[in-house]
Amino acid sequence: MKKLSIYLSLASVMFACGPPQRDVDKQQFGSYWYQGKAEINAFDLTQYRYGEAREGEAVLIFVTEEFSRKKHVKLDDYESAGRDAVNVLKMNMTKEFVTGIYPYHMMLSVFSPVYAETSAMKITASSQDWCGQSFSQMNLNGDAYKGKLYSYFEEEGDVDFTAKALAEDHLWNLIRIGPEHLPLGEVDLVPGLLEQRFSHEPIVPQKALLRVKRIDSTYDELEVDYVDYNRMVKIWYEREFPYQITAFEEISLLEDGTQEVSHAERKAVRQIDYWTKNRLGDSRLRRELRLNP
Template identity: 50%
Template sequence: MKNLLPITYVVLLLMACGTEKRSEIDFTEWGNYWFQGKAEISSFDLVQYRYGEAREGEGVLIFVTEDFSRKKHVKLDDPEKAGRDKISVLKMNQTRDFVTGIYPYHMMLSAFTPTKEKSYGLKFTASSQEWCGQTYTQVNKKNESSYQGKLYSYFEAEGDASFTVNGIMEDDLWNLIRINPSEIPLGSVKILPSLLYQRLSHKEFEAEDAFIKLSKLSESRSIMELNYSSGFRSLEITFEHEFPFPILEWKETQTKSNGDKEITHAKRKAVKIIDYWKRNKLEDEFLRDELKLRF
């Protein structure tokens, strides 16, 4: 029993020390922007490829910080009582709305990435609603190198399925840009393609070999390029070079087996910093006009 006491102290000491913090980030400047109790909302003109044709639509990116539960991977109701279970995350909600023929698509992606702790995203969800039915995917971080996921689908071939992914998440890259582009893993990576891409392609949830690079386009703009080794998919995200690294546009290219390319593209049209969750009255609808929202 005497030997157990020092071990207990060591465990508690390690817990108190916490995990490695992100470096190369001025968290005073960072906090002044992201911890002001508001969200950043950006609207985008969207061209989304579906069923082999380009569809005009609208995209929205919502970035906001939240107090998150390490254990449950949900937003905390009472952060002050959570103790070490509380972790600060940057949440991205991405929505895409477009029409295919007579019926509409409503798609949403969420990503939750620790702000100060040097870690990849903790949780990712994606949903898709259209007149045929709806699907929901959730992926949770298991350890430093793997994720566990579940898919709930109205398609018989997919059904309710569970899967494990060894690697990182493409959908994490959006948050890492906003935290600081220096946090993006460069070079060769093992990465799971976006959950929205998985939904539209119905491909298996498997990490693939890819290559990531960052480049400066001009004095004010930079670009992150993700190219999959298969040659069938790439992602480009263009953002402002200086903090807070706002995203200006993105492009997804899917190369078909016959060499034809389907390019989904989104370009920012408006941005607003606002506590949108408090703006739910009829009199607040003018804010949609300021964001140039159509859907």
């Protein structure tokens, strides 16, 4: 229980100053998230690219970390960091699929404060295929993001940008922290950074309608419907803590009115300290998660 006690102490320090705080049940949250393990979710993925549906795999990894308020990196010595330490919930999302002869490898990382009522502090995304690679990063500075995009496309090049809005990518972590914290109604959102790698649209805020729908007694659905941006996101999650995400869809509306629906369905989940499982014999854990070799 030492790790849980340290986390709760850090939370108390942060409550003493700073932005408004979310009403999070610290004991309940800590009993699941502060035990030195990550939650790994494996999904079967159908991803649209170049007008065709591709079969692949997605992985969502959720884990809490001690984050530096100043440097926006994981702290090496959080016990002596004092007020620079922030509890964050990190989501790493990976997508892997093949288009014809060549593969795509994509990754998104989102660092959301657990207790401070702000958008994600840092978001990064990378995409690699045989044509080249790109990388984007947004850092929260006050109430706006300062970002950079590095791309092998000439038209995009290396650009700086600013976006003053909530991040769509932050919504995944808000579900896990507590769906009651989701902003509903019309909201300005920065569209997902991985989606931007497909659309190549400028990274600017877009108006979206956010709704939570009751699916049945077990599941709810978050629907993100952009008003003037041809995109909709649906995330299915369990209604009870720890609000596990079981499926998601990303829908693109084409100019001719047809829809491209990318869909992911969870096939396995496990809590594990994966960073210690790096020996040859630990590959059996991939089979337990039904991950591709």
